[in-house]
Amino acid sequence: MRISIIGAGYVGLVTAACFSELGHEVHLVEIDREKAGAIDRGIAPFHEPGLEALLKKHLLRNLEITCEYQEIAGSECTFICVGTPSSPDGSADLCFIRSAAHSIGDALKGEGDPHTVVVKSTVPPGTTRTVVAPAVMEAFGRQDGLITFAMNPEFLREGRAVEDFFHPDRIVIGYSEDIACRKVAALYDGIDAPIVTSGLEAAEMIKYASNAFLAAKISFSNEIGNICKRLGIDVYEVMRGVGLDTRISPQFLNAGAGFGGSCFPKDVSALIHLAESIGEEPRILKSVMEVNEHQAFRMITMLESRIGDLCGKQVAVLGLAFKDNTDDVRDSRAIPVISALVDRGAVVRAFDPLANTAMARIFPGINYYGSAEEALTGADACLVMTEWPEFAQLEDEFDRMKSRVIIEGRRILTCKEKEGICW
Ligand code: UDX
Numbered sequence: 001m002r003i004s005i006i007g008a009g010y011v012g013l014v015t016a017a018c019f020s021e022l023g024h025e026v027h028l029v030e031i032d033r034e035k036a037g038a039i040d041r042g043i044a045p046f047h048e049p050g051l052e053a054l055l056k057k058h059l060l061r062n063l064e065i066t067c068e069y070q071e072i073a074g075s076e077c078t079f080i081c082v083g084t085p086s087s088p089d090g091s092a093d094l095c096f097i098r099s100a101a102h103s104i105g106d107a108l109k110g111e112g113d114p115h116t117v118v119v120k121s122t123v124p125p126g127t128t129r130t131v132v133a134p135a136v137m138e139a140f141g142r143q144d145g146l147i148t149f150a151m152n153p154e155f156l157r158e159g160r161a162v163e164d165f166f167h168p169d170r171i172v173i174g175y176s177e178d179i180a181c182r183k184v185a186a187l188y189d190g191i192d193a194p195i196v197t198s199g200l201e202a203a204e205m206i207k208y209a210s211n212a213f214l215a216a217k218i219s220f221s222n223e224i225g226n227i228c229k230r231l232g233i234d235v236y237e238v239m240r241g242v243g244l245d246t247r248i249s250p251q252f253l254n255a256g257a258g259f260g261g262s263c264f265p266k267d268v269s270a271l272i273h274l275a276e277s278i279g280e281e282p283r284i285l286k287s288v289m290e291v292n293e294h295q296a297f298r299m300i301t302m303l304e305s306r307i308g309d310l311c312g313k314q315v316a317v318l319g320l321a322f323k324d325n326t327d328d329v330r331d332s333r334a335i336p337v338i339s340a341l342v343d344r345g346a347v348v349r350a351f352d353p354l355a356n357t358a359m360a361r362i363f364p365g366i367n368y369y370g371s372a373e374e375a376l377t378g379a380d381a382c383l384v385m386t387e388w389p390e391f392a393q394l395e396d397e398f399d400r401m402k403s404r405v406i407i408e409g410r411r412i413l414t415c416k417e418k419e420g421i422c423w
Helices: 010-021 032-040 051-058 094-107 127-140 162-165 178-187 200-229 234-242 264-275 283-307 334-343 355-360 374-375 388-394 397-401
Strands: 002-006 027-028 063-066 077-080 114-119 145-152 173-175 195-200 315-319 347-351 381-384 407-408
Touching: 002 010, 002 094, 002 355, 010 027, 010 051, 010 063, 032 334, 051 162, 063 127, 077 094, 077 178, 094 114, 094 127, 114 127, 114 178, 127 145, 127 200, 145 178, 145 200, 173 178, 173 200, 178 334, 200 234, 200 264, 200 283, 283 334, 283 374, 283 381, 283 407, 315 334, 334 347, 334 355, 347 355, 347 374, 374 397
Parallel strands: 002 027, 002 077, 027 063, 077 114, 114 145, 173 195, 315 347, 315 381, 381 407
Antiparallel strands: 145 173
C-alpha cells in the first residue's frame, strides 16, 4: 500500500521504517528540514537499535522522506505521528495535531480517491472525531465521504521499538467506517498479533489506560518497596512471588527511583487533567504521580542521612537516560535528583553511556565524564539512576571514591557495600 506518515519523531520514524520493511511504499513528512536531511542520509536523530539498518535498507527504495505535505497525495492512508506534549496545566497540547490535520486536508484537496487518516499520536478520547476530522474536512473543503478516520495507538518501548513493532501483544484499531478499519488492518498483514477493534474513543482510551496501569504497577511496587525496606524485607523477592500470579504478571514490578520517559508522566498527567475537567476525581492516578515524584526525593533524603549536608560534597550520578539502552533524558528521574543536588550546593559528577550530551542541554553547569570510573574518582557518594546493564560490572571502580557511599535507584549493581532506594 502507498502510505504517508506525518512526523519523524520516535513513533513516526520507527513506524515508517517498519512499514517499509513490511513492503509498503512509505512517504514520511517531516517539516524540520535539518532533521529530514539527516534521516535522508540514513542517520536516525536518536538511538534506537535496528532503526538505522532499516533506514539504509529502504531509503532509496520504498521509503522517502520529504518536507512537503503535498507528497501525501496519491497515498491510501496517512498516519498522524506528531507530538502531544504536556501543557503547563498537565493537559495534552493538541496544537501539532491540529496543524497536521489541517495540512493533510489541504494536501488532499485535489484528490478523487478514498483516503484514511489514522491518528497514532496519543490523544485524549474524542480527539480524532472532534478535533482531527473537522480540521481535515474543513481544509479538504468537500463532504463527499472520500476521507475516513481511524485511531491506531502505538505501544512501542524506546530501545525495543523495532522489535515491539514486529511482535506486538495486540494491534488496536478504533474506527467509525468499516473501510478505514479494513485498510489499517491490511497494513499489518504478516504480523502475528490479535487485532482489537473498537470505537475511535475507546482506542484513544486504551492507550491512556494501558500507560496509566503500567505506571500504577511501578508506583505500587515502589510503595511496597518503601514499606519492605523499613521492615528489612527484599522487595525484589516479594515481587517475584507476587508477579508469578498470572493475574498480575512479573513485568513492571521493578521498584526503584520511579518512571520517566516521554510517555508515562505525560500521559498520566493528561488523564488526570481529563478526569478533573469532566468532574471525576482521579484518586489512584494522582497517587501514582505522587509516589513517583516522592521516589526521587527519597534518593536525596537517603543521601543526606548517610553523608550529612550536601553543600560542597562531590556526588557521582551514574545513569542520566530515563532507562537503559536509550539516549533519551525526557522526564528522566535523574533530572529532579540532579536539580536537588545542585540546589543543595553539591558538586555533581555525571556519567551516562549515551546520554551525557542530552543531559548537558538541561544542566550545562555540572561535570560530565566519559566513564563511570572517572565520575567516581574522588566522589563522596554515588547515586545510580539508570538500569544500564554495564553498571553491573562495576566493582574496583568504586574504590576510587573518597568514601564508599553507594545508593542505587535501580536494582543493577553487584558490588559490595551498596544500598537500594527501597531494598
Ligand atoms: C512506555 C510504554 O511501555 C510503551 O508501551 C508506550 O508506548 C510508551 O511508554 P517507554 O517510555 O519506552 O515505553 O519506557 P518503559 O520501558 O515502559 O519504561 C518507562 C519507565 O518506567 C522507565 O523510566 C523505567 O526505568 C521505569 N520502570 C519500568 C520501572 O521503574 N520499573 C519497571 O518495572 C519498569
